[in-house]
Amino acid sequence: MLIVDHLTHIYEKNTAMAQTAIHDINLVIPEGQFIGLIGHTGSGKSTLIQHLNGLLKPTSGSVFFHGADIHDDDFDRKQLRSKVGLVFQYPEHQLFEVDVWSDVCFGPRNLGLDKLNVELRAYHALKQVGISDEHFYQSPFDLSGGEKRRVAIAGVLAMAPEVLILDEPTAGLDPGGRDEILGQIAALQAETGITVVLVSHSMDDIAKHVERIIVMRGGKIADDDVPTAIFMKFAELEEMGLGAPQMTYIMDALRLRGLAVDPAALTVTAAYNSIMKALGMENHHA
Amino acid sequence: MLRNITLGQYYPVDSIIHRLDPRVKLVATLLFIISLFVGRYTGYIVATLFLLTVIKLSKVPLRFIVRGMKAIVFIMLFAVVFNLFLTPGEVAVSFWVLSITWEGIRLAAMLAIRLILLLMGSSVMTLTTTPGNLTDGLEKLMRPLRVIRIPVHEVAMMMSIALRFIPILMEETDKIMKAQIARGADFESGNLIKKAKSLVPLLVPLFISAFRRANDLAMAMEARCYQGGEHRTKMKPLIYRWQDGVAYLLVLAYFAACIVAGRLLF
Ligand SMILES: Nc1ncnc2c1ncn2[C@@H]1O[C@H](COP(=O)(O)OP(=O)(O)O)[C@@H](O)[C@H]1O
Ligand SMILES: [Mg+2]
Numbered sequence A: 001m002l003i004v005d006h007l008t009h010i011y012e013k014n015t016a017m018a019q020t021a022i023h024d025i026n027l028v029i030p031e032g033q034f035i036g037l038i039g040h041t042g043s044g045k046s047t048l049i050q051h052l053n054g055l056l057k058p059t060s061g062s063v064f065f066h067g068a069d070i071h072d073d074d075f076d077r078k079q080l081r082s083k084v085g086l087v088f089q090y091p092e093h094q095l096f097e098v099d100v101w102s103d104v105c106f107g108p109r110n111l112g113l114d115k116l117n118v119e120l121r122a123y124h125a126l127k128q129v130g131i132s133d134e135h136f137y138q139s140p141f142d143l144s145g146g147e148k149r150r151v152a153i154a155g156v157l158a159m160a161p162e163v164l165i166l167d168e169p170t171a172g173l174d175p176g177g178r179d180e181i182l183g184q185i186a187a188l189q190a191e192t193g194i195t196v197v198l199v200s201h202s203m204d205d206i207a208k209h210v211e212r213i214i215v216m217r218g219g220k221i222a223d224d225d226v227p228t229a230i231f232m233k234f235a236e237l238e239e240m241g242l243g244a245p246q247m248t249y250i251m252d253a254l255r256l257r258g259l260a261v262d263p264a265a266l267t268v269t270a271a272y273n274s275i276m277k278a279l280g281m282e283n284h285h286a
Numbered sequence B: 001m002l003r004n005i006t007l008g009q010y011y012p013v014d015s016i017i018h019r020l021d022p023r024v025k026l027v028a029t030l031l032f033i034i035s036l037f038v039g040r041y042t043g044y045i046v047a048t049l050f051l052l053t054v055i056k057l058s059k060v061p062l063r064f065i066v067r068g069m070k071a072i073v074f075i076m077l078f079a080v081v082f083n084l085f086l087t088p089g090e091v092a093v094s095f096w097v098l099s100i101t102w103e104g105i106r107l108a109a110m111l112a113i114r115l116i117l118l119l120m121g122s123s124v125m126t127l128t129t130t131p132g133n134l135t136d137g138l139e140k141l142m143r144p145l146r147v148i149r150i151p152v153h154e155v156a157m158m159m160s161i162a163l164r165f166i167p168i169l170m171e172e173t174d175k176i177m178k179a180q181i182a183r184g185a186d187f188e189s190g191n192l193i194k195k196a197k198s199l200v201p202l203l204v205p206l207f208i209s210a211f212r213r214a215n216d217l218a219m220a221m222e223a224r225c226y227q228g229g230e231h232r233t234k235m236k237p238l239i240y241r242w243q244d245g246v247a248y249l250l251v252l253a254y255f256a257a258c259i260v261a262g263r264l265l266f
Helices: A045-052 A077-083 A100-110 A115-128 A145-157 A175-192 A203-207 A227-232 A234-239 A246-256 A268-278 B022-038 B042-058 B062-086 B102-128 B131-148 B152-182 B192-198 B200-223 B242-264
Strands: A002-011 A019-029 A034-039 A060-065 A084-087 A163-167 A195-200 A212-217 A220-225 B091-095 B098-101
Touching: A002 A045, A019 A045, A019 A220, A034 A045, A034 A203, A045 A084, A045 A163, A045 A195, A077 A084, A084 A145, A100 A115, A100 A145, A115 A145, A145 A163, A145 A175, A163 A175, A175 A195, A195 A203, A203 A227, A212 A227, A220 A227, A227 A234, A234 A246, A246 A268, B022 B042, B022 B102, B022 B131, B022 B242, B042 B062, B042 B102, B042 B242, B062 B098, B062 B102, B091 B102, B098 B102, B131 B152, B152 B200, B192 B200
Parallel strands: A034 A195, A034 A212, A084 A163, A163 A195
Antiparallel strands: A002 A019, A002 A060, A212 A220, B091 B098
């Protein structure tokens, strides 16, 4: 359980470049939730998440992990970083080892585990992101873009975090690679019940999977609700340069033309069923 | 973290110094550095006063410049300690096999003062001049060197790219460092060998990223048919204003005063 209390961060404070990146953020992240953090570029998403594992120190306010203030003098922040795993944007840029296997072992080895446990965790993590055995002893630099990114994610998963935070994990990937990674994250979340915070600026990315969406705007939390409630306000979202998932627009257009469809339908199947129902043809199947 | 290194960074405020022609600032910096080596003792007082006045005029907080010095404290300490102990001469203090000589104290003090003034002086230039202006100024000043077939434009272009890359690589270092710390890396504790080893996860990605960026930039320049050398015109050509003339005179006056002060007294 993570609690963010009146958190404010100002970069380069007391200089001409001072910039308030986030302002007075309050947030509770309970265990096991799958959360989408969404906002336009520059809205402060990356700044916020770097506070959650203590990489950035708040200008004011606090962060609590399991009830303890993470900036207390006697708080073990190294331990925290293994519990709150943070995958940066373009995580493949941090790969450095000679082969995939050693790179994924880097994290757990830093935790001081013995060799057997390090390797067990690395193997498990690589399997979770769907990297097959033949890639284990390849140089990470010989992999494809999507594979590199999954190896980097495995590098964080191998630390066995309780909370997994991913900063724009789909940035720069083709639609295939994007769906693959999002699918794996969703499967991982469903299987292990791990808390996941998925940062994105695309609604379509997170719409299908998350159970809660936090919308950031100009360094503040603009909205925090279940996805269907958030998407209903797509006019506001558009004003923030975000927009709603494609399906919401279709359903809304149908509704405006007098068809009583459910505007909250997100998947193709749900939309199909809803339209059929509105047309009074419930028993037809695709 | 690394953002504390202000060397080579531009500080965006508007001041008389910021608005000066970059050529004036380049020449002034050069004269300032020379003055540190010819004028001595009292000359340093004049130099310090001059520098403080310029900093005041530039509206860059002194605190900001001093903070940037922290990065080189280590190198400075090294040089000072070496001079302190290894200069032969009349012994001032001695213990065990080490001895400090009067000569050593004098040299070490001079060195420290010189280094601080030199670095602060050159920081003022980079803090008040955008990299673009800086290279334009350099290119103009070095133009006469074309006579001896030095590719002035290319050299200036290379310098501007190098300068442009400093903050980018700083930012990149910061990012990679954070990413590795998030994976449990420790850049602080341990002995020297352990510390050196802990740099591998930082340096490898940093080099790769530097090459990737260089490659991207070259590609982007080629895609836009970049061609250096003759016939290029500037969007904002450098033109002297009367303030620049005044500044030149003041700098020359400083230079003379510094040398005279260093020679006459003491
Ligand atoms: N290291 C930094 N130094 C100074 N300013 C920064 C830094 N990182 C981000 N910012 C600024 O803080 C604001 C929020 O940035 P960020 O948290 O990266 O937003 P997002 O991840 O939502 O795009 C932006 O205006 C950005 O320019
Ligand atoms: Mg970001």
